[in-house]
Amino acid sequence: MAREYGQAGPAAHPGFEKRGSLWLRTSLTLQSCLTTFRRVVGMPDYSAYLEHLSQRHPDWPVPSEQEFFQVYVETRYGGGVSRCC
Amino acid sequence: MLGWVMIAVAGAAGWAMLALSRGETISAAWLVLAAVSTYLIGYRFYSRFLATRVFALDPRRATPAERLNNGRDYMPTGRWVLFGHHFAAIAGAGPLVGPVLAAQFGYLPGTIWIIVGVVLAGAVQDFVILFASMRRDGKSLGQMAKEEIGPFTGILAMIAVLLIMLILLAPLALIVVNALRSSPWGAFTLACTIPIAVLMGFWMKVWRPGRTMEASVGGVLLLMAALVGGRYVAENPTLAPLFTFSGTTLAYALIVYGFFASVLPCWMLLLPRDYLSTFMKIGAILLLALGILIVLPPLRMPALTRFTDGTGPVFAGGVFPFAFITIACGAISGFHALVASGTTPKLLKTEADARLIGYGGMLMESFVAVMAMCAASVLDPGVYFAINTPLATLGGDAAHAAETIRQWGFTVTPEQMAALARSVGEESLLSRVGGAPSLAVGMAQIFSGAFGPSLIALWYHFAIMFEALFILTTLDAGTRVGRFMLQELLGHVWEPLGRTSWYPSIILTSALIVTGWGYFLVQGVLDPLGGINSLWPLFGIANQLLAGVALSVGTTIIIKSGKARYAWVTILPLAWVLLVTLTAGWLKITSPDPRLGFLAHAQDTAAKVASGAIDPTRGARLIFNDRLDATLAGLFMTAVVLVVLSSVREWALVLRGRKPAVTRETVFTETAYGA
Numbered sequence: 001m002a003r004e005y006g007q008a009g010p011a012a013h014p015g016f017e018k019r020g021s022l023w024l025r026t027s028l029t030l031q032s033c034l035t036t037f038r039r040v041v042g043m044p045d046y047s048a049y050l051e052h053l054s055q056r057h058p059d060w061p062v063p064s065e066q067e068f069f070q071v072y073v074e075t076r077y078g079g080g081v082s083r084c085c
Numbered sequence: 086m087l088g089w090v091m092i093a094v095a096g097a098a099g100w101a102m103l104a105l106s107r108g109e110t111i112s113a114a115w116l117v118l119a120a121v122s123t124y125l126i127g128y129r130f131y132s133r134f135l136a137t138r139v140f141a142l143d144p145r146r147a148t149p150a151e152r153l154n155n156g157r158d159y160m161p162t163g164r165w166v167l168f169g170h171h172f173a174a175i176a177g178a179g180p181l182v183g184p185v186l187a188a189q190f191g192y193l194p195g196t197i198w199i200i201v202g203v204v205l206a207g208a209v210q211d212f213v214i215l216f217a218s219m220r221r222d223g224k225s226l227g228q229m230a231k232e233e234i235g236p237f238t239g240i241l242a243m244i245a246v247l248l249i250m251l252i253l254l255a256p257l258a259l260i261v262v263n264a265l266r267s268s269p270w271g272a273f274t275l276a277c278t279i280p281i282a283v284l285m286g287f288w289m290k291v292w293r294p295g296r297t298m299e300a301s302v303g304g305v306l307l308l309m310a311a312l313v314g315g316r317y318v319a320e321n322p323t324l325a326p327l328f329t330f331s332g333t334t335l336a337y338a339l340i341v342y343g344f345f346a347s348v349l350p351c352w353m354l355l356l357p358r359d360y361l362s363t364f365m366k367i368g369a370i371l372l373l374a375l376g377i378l379i380v381l382p383p384l385r386m387p388a389l390t391r392f393t394d395g396t397g398p399v400f401a402g403g404v405f406p407f408a409f410i411t412i413a414c415g416a417i418s419g420f421h422a423l424v425a426s427g428t429t430p431k432l433l434k435t436e437a438d439a440r441l442i443g444y445g446g447m448l449m450e451s452f453v454a455v456m457a458m459c460a461a462s463v464l465d466p467g468v469y470f471a472i473n474t475p476l477a478t479l480g481g482d483a484a485h486a487a488e489t490i491r492q493w494g495f496t497v498t499p500e501q502m503a504a505l506a507r508s509v510g511e512e513s514l515l516s517r518v519g520g521a522p523s524l525a526v527g528m529a530q531i532f533s534g535a536f537g538p539s540l541i542a543l544w545y546h547f548a549i550m551f552e553a554l555f556i557l558t559t560l561d562a563g564t565r566v567g568r569f570m571l572q573e574l575l576g577h578v579w580e581p582l583g584r585t586s587w588y589p590s591i592i593l594t595s596a597l598i599v600t601g602w603g604y605f606l607v608q609g610v611l612d613p614l615g616g617i618n619s620l621w622p623l624f625g626i627a628n629q630l631l632a633g634v635a636l637s638v639g640t641t642i643i644i645k646s647g648k649a650r651y652a653w654v655t656i657l658p659l660a661w662v663l664l665v666t667l668t669a670g671w672l673k674i675t676s677p678d679p680r681l682g683f684l685a686h687a688q689d690t691a692a693k694v695a696s697g698a699i700d701p702t703r704g705a706r707l708i709f710n711d712r713l714d715a716t717l718a719g720l721f722m723t724a725v726v727l728v729v730l731s732s733v734r735e736w737a738l739v740l741r742g743r744k745p746a747v748t749r750e751t752v753f754t755e756t757a758y759g760a
Contacts, residue, residue, distance in 0.1 A: 040169040052156035066294040
């Protein structure tokens with residue numbers, strides 16, 4: 001099922017189970033830090049969205065990263081209060 | 086269990102030290118101890134009671150994020166990530182400025198309200214609204230008011246939100262103006278944030294789409310460079326005058342900026358600025374907490390000052406009700422209800438997370454307010470009053486100021502103020518009202534105590550820059566949201582005006598919104614009493630009244646879901662908030678004291694015009710503003726009283742069995758997470 005966003009799951013990173021090289025572990029940590037950061041500032045994760053599409057709506061068109069970003073900005077600031085005093 | 090007893094004992098010790106020490110300075114450690122233990126106990130016991138008994142959070146019930154998952158605005162999000170996101174959305178300049186202003190009563194009244202208020206009122210409000218919205222697919226406060234109470238209440242709530250938005254932006258902008266007036270260092274740094282944000286926007290949108298992290302890290306580095314560069318600008322005789330602005334110039338610059346921020350596409354200015362300010366916000370708050378914990382500075386401000394009687398120079402009015410109005414965010418903030426019924430409920434992974442995010446997130450904001458109170462109280466009281474008292478009260482120059490402050494029973498010398506201003510790289514710190522400069526001096530003292538004294542000027546400007554950055558982000562976002570609301574309203578009059586992407590309508594409505602808050606801003610700058618004096622209480626009243634609307638909606642939902650026996654959890658804070666705000670509003674309108682009452686001030690001005698003490702055109706403007714402020718306060722109060730009355734009517738109908746106790750909750754769906 002839909003995995004929790006903000007974590008790098010094994011599916012996205014083949015070889016994760018091996019926990020082999022230091023390089024791999026560092027890059028995974030870095031990647032999950034990046035995703036966490038993006039989610040804190042309120043930006044959805046592009047690769048997670050692609051995964052969501054492939055699981056739920058395999059027949060839908062896949063947006064480019066730029067299109068994805070565009071739609072996100074519109075929904076985020078298209079109305080409603082996102083920031084407080 | 087033993088652990089909880091120890092926490093309770095520690096908290097009691099903290100409170101005892103705060104309450105019982107008179108005359109001697111105590112360490113900020115006691116304040117932090119009292120706060121943290123009270124939060125822990127409140128979170129562990131009270132929020133658990135709310136979660137299990139009152140709301141009956143059900144981990145087996147699928148959240149909107151799971152059911153409506155679209156991978157974008159609805160999606161299950163890890164609880165700590167969402168906590169960070171929610172906290173960044175609710176915390177802004179409000180919890181930093183309010184406590185600094187309320188420190189004129191001494192640290193005790195504000196501290197009690199911040200800590201007790203959050204546990205029993207503020208965090209409850211955020212939690213109940215987050216819960217209610219989560220059970221209704223993320224509906225907004227206005228929509229919930231409409232569905233649960235009635236369409237009239239819904240419309241009233243929406244108009245109240247728009248009015249409050251306008252009145253909120255003016256005092257915030259005024260804080261920035263006062264902090265940057267004749268400060269080339271500060272003005273240069275803040276001016277740099279605009280090109281930096283645009284650069285980040287192009288990076289994320291055009292050059293490297295979606296590379297948020299790269300852009301943000303780059304942005305923060307550039308910002309630090311601008312901060313360091315500001316010193317060079319301030320010390321350079323040709324560059325410094327270019328960045329030395331009067332209050333009026335800064336006010337008009339902010340108005341023009343707000344207009345462009347609302348008209349330009351959001352990726353260019355609003356979004357990158359939002360990222361930059363989130364980054365700075367979390368960083369600076371962690372740094373401040375670390376600084377306070379390392380230094381554990383003594384609180385030089387007394388627990389209570391003589392100004393609890395209402396004669397205080399920072400703002401007029403006694404400790405009741407004005408301490409509870411001045412500290413709006415940090416104890417309870419109606420604005421949070423808009424965030425808690427906005428993006429956050431659409432991201433909760435399980436229902437149980439609502440407790441940590443709704444209740445816990447607000448405790449965190451309260452802690453920010455406690456730290457701001459510490460930062461204001463580490464200053465010498467004489468220095469605090471020299472910075473925060475309007476020029477008209479203080480007297481012409483530093484010698485007069487020192488004499489005025491001496492008469493209040495505090496000591497400060499002109500040399501001390503001059504040396505302090507020099508050490509932070511400013512020309513003067515006298516009458517820099519608005520709270521930001523005194524907070525920045527306090528923070529700079531704490532930071533330089535913790536991380537070395539050589540950089541005090543840099544720390545001061547760092548603090549000013551991060552406050553100004555928050556405020557500009559609120560200004561951008563607020564103007565844009567106000568524009569959308571206005572477009573929606575005007576769309577009913579003439580359809581094309583409602584199109585959010587039609588440029589003539591965008592330009593017209595943006596101009597109307599910036600003129601709205603810009604008017605109050607300019608009047609605030611021209612006000613001889615510094616403007617904060619009249620604008621901040623108006624903002625506090627508006628914000629707390631919005632909390633009244635939120636708590637009414639919350640109570641209605643609790644009663645309608647058959648939990649009337651627990652309805653006191655929202656009725657008690659509602660009663661308190663109404664008592665405080667309606668008293669304050671009434672005093673601001675009708676008090677015979679011209680320092681306090683808007684109408685009395687208008688009469689006083691009229692008398693001065695008649696006797697020739699005030700120029701007639703200026704007098705007419707002041708009188709018009711007083712009447713406008715009084716009308717606004719009256720409008721807010723009427724709107725909220727109507728909302729509360731219509732809610733009470735609804736409660737009575739349900740309780741007497743005349744109306745079925747049914748809410749508009751979405752139906753139960755079992756979660757697939759296997760809880």
